[in-house]
Amino acid sequence: MKSFTSMLLGLLATCLFTYSTNASVILQYHHVSDDTPKSTSISPQQFAKHMQYLADNDFTVLPLNEVVDAIKQQQPLPNKSVVITFDDAYLNxxxxAKPILDQHQFPFTIFINPGIVDKGSPHYLSWSQLKAMADDGVMIANHGFEHESxxxxxxxxxxxxxxxQKIALLKKAEAKIKTETGQSWQYFAYPYGEFSPRIQQLLEQNQFIAFSQQSGAVGQDTDLTSIPRFPASQPYDKLxxxxxxxxxxxxxxxxxxxxAQTIYTKGALKNVTMTINSDDIRTEQLNCYVTSVGKQPVKWLEDKQLSITFTETLPSGRVRSNCTAPSISQPGRYYWYSKPWFILNEDGSWYPH
Structure with missing residues (x-):
């Protein structure tokens, strides 16, 4: 039998870590269809499996504003809470998606481009459809006036x-969303997930909350100018x-x-150093994987500071490092951090979208 002292220490450790291990996860979808590009699509059947898993395993699906407000107010996030988001306002x-979400009474958010909606494409939601969805409780948020990086x-x-000009267009989009749907959250999802520290600073100055496309859970320390979302379409749709x-x-x-910089010419980025702000990870089991170059060796410089020197030249395009480590206080759960980079071609030109 455990001694009273060891039991007390265990209880104390649990209490200390509970605050830091509450988390939310934001999922990002685009198309819900069998007939659209696979890289931005999930089939309706697979989407239904995702939602059923949430329902069967006691996840709490929250509206996006509740998670943002909790971060702003430094309040603990509900454990095992999830937010569902869509980019681009596709008709599908x-x-x-909506019939499946309605079946479970799950709230969700759609990030839209008002300039694209204005064009009246049959593949996109119309303003009347968006207004009806907004009146039904769907959150409508900003993805830029047009879908431009x-x-x-x-x-x-x-x-x-x-x-x-970019800020003026962003505000124009926000005003249009308010006029057409009655909503104005000042939430912005970066088109293509591309951003830089200067852009983050500018959005903060203009009181916008921004969402990116790198992976990771959300906590009280999450930067409100680059809130991570897990892409959940193909090829990441496997349950x-x-x-x-x-x-x-x-x-x-x-x-x-x-x-913290995100934009580099190919060959210029050779290493990255980061400081881990947690006492609840098993440092010896921390692993980092980088797009196209795989698992990278991690060198601990100090107790909580590590460095990664890339074993290969990072390829042009959108590149991410995903670092994970097991939790001490919650066995079976992993801490997750993702750092995005946007690697230009060797001549300094941008890669294709």
Whole structure:
């Protein structure tokens, strides 16, 4: 039988870690269809399996604003809570996803491009459909006026002038959403998931909350200008891998100003250093995987500071490092942190979308 002292220490450790291990997970979808590009699609059948898993395993599906408000107010996030989001306002969200979500009474958010909605494409939701969904409790948020990257500055363009134009268009989109749906959350999902520290600063100055596309759970230390979301469409739609993500915990990491940068020319980024802000991870089991180059060797410089020197040149395109480590206090659950980089071609040009 355990001694009273050991039991007390165990209880104390559990109490200390409970605050830090509460987490939410935000899922990102695009199309819910069998007939759309696989890279941005999940079949209605597989989407139904995702939602049924949430229902069967006691997950709490929350509206996006409740999670954002909890972070703002530094309140504990409900454990095993999930948010469901869609990008791009495709018609199949209404036709194929909403009936499944309504069956479970799950709230959700759609990030839209008002300029695209204005064009009246039969593949996109119309303003009348979006208004009806908003009246039914669906959150409608901002994905930019058009679906244009916030990092790709056109040649021969003044950077500051370009930034001012981007903010003006973002505010125009927000105003249009409010006019057409009655909602204005000041939530913005980066098109293509591309952003930079300068863009993050600008959005914070203009009181926008921003959502990215790198993986990871959400916690009280989450940066409100790059809130992670787990892509859940193909090829990440397998329920076996999604289960681990739904049970993941937010790994709080601090980066220097240099290591926080996101845009590099191919060959320029050779290593990254980060400080882990957690006492609840098994450091000897922390692993980091990088897009196209696989598992990378981790070198601990100090008690909580580590460095990764890439074993290969990172490829052009959207590249991510996913670092995970087991939780001490919650066996079977993993802390997760993802760092995105946008690697330009060797001549400094942008890779295709």
């Amino acid at each position: 969200i209404l036709e194929n 916030w990092t790709r500055v056109p040649k021969d363009t003044n950077f500051n002038t370009w930034l001012a 076996s891998s999604l289960k681990d993500k739904l049970h993941s915990l937010p790994l709080s990491v601090t980066l220097s100003d240099q290591d």
